[in-house]
Amino acid sequence: MKLLYCRSCKDCLKLLHQRVRFCSCGNSSGRYLVDGHDAETWGRYAEVIGVGDVPLLHALKSPDLDSPMFSLGPDLKAWIYPKGYEHITRHISKVEGSTT
Numbered sequence: 001m002k003l004l005y006c007r008s009c010k011d012c013l014k015l016l017h018q019r020v021r022f023c024s025c026g027n028s029s030g031r032y033l034v035d036g037h038d039a040e041t042w043g044r045y046a047e048v049i050g051v052g053d054v055p056l057l058h059a060l061k062s063p064d065l066d067s068p069m070f071s072l073g074p075d076l077k078a079w080i081y082p083k084g085y086e087h088i089t090r091h092i093s094k095v096e097g098s099t100t
Contacts, residue, residue, distance in 0.1 A: 001051045002081075004030040008045040015039055015048075020095055029095045038087045042095040048081040048088050 002015045006023035013021055017032040020042075028046035032039050039048060059074040081088050 001053055001056065002030075002032065002039050003049040003051065004028060004041065005047040005049050005080075006043070006045050007047060012049070027094065033089075038089070040089040040091065042091045042093065044092050046090065049078055050081060051076065051078045 003012050004015055004021060004023065005012045006025060006028035008027040009023055009025035011023035011025065011028075013023065015021060015030050015032050017036055018034065020029050020031045022029045023045075028041065028043040030039055030041035030046060030048065041048060055076060059076050062074040083090065
């Protein structure tokens, strides 16, 4: 799973297939491409965070989530895709349709 993070407004949202999503301030946007793996972003504040789909599903099934006592749930690994990563196309300018 890929998440769009805006360094300007600190908004974070899941990228969707073929549909551009915008952060709350409109400075960052992104989407998955047709292949369902690669993504593209617009805006100089846009970052892409990756979360493993299978580890996420396992974490969501953890019995720790049902514990009535206060504790942290299972750990989950996430990463930020670096600039120049071949499967993320980055556009510096904002996409048309931005809210600002």
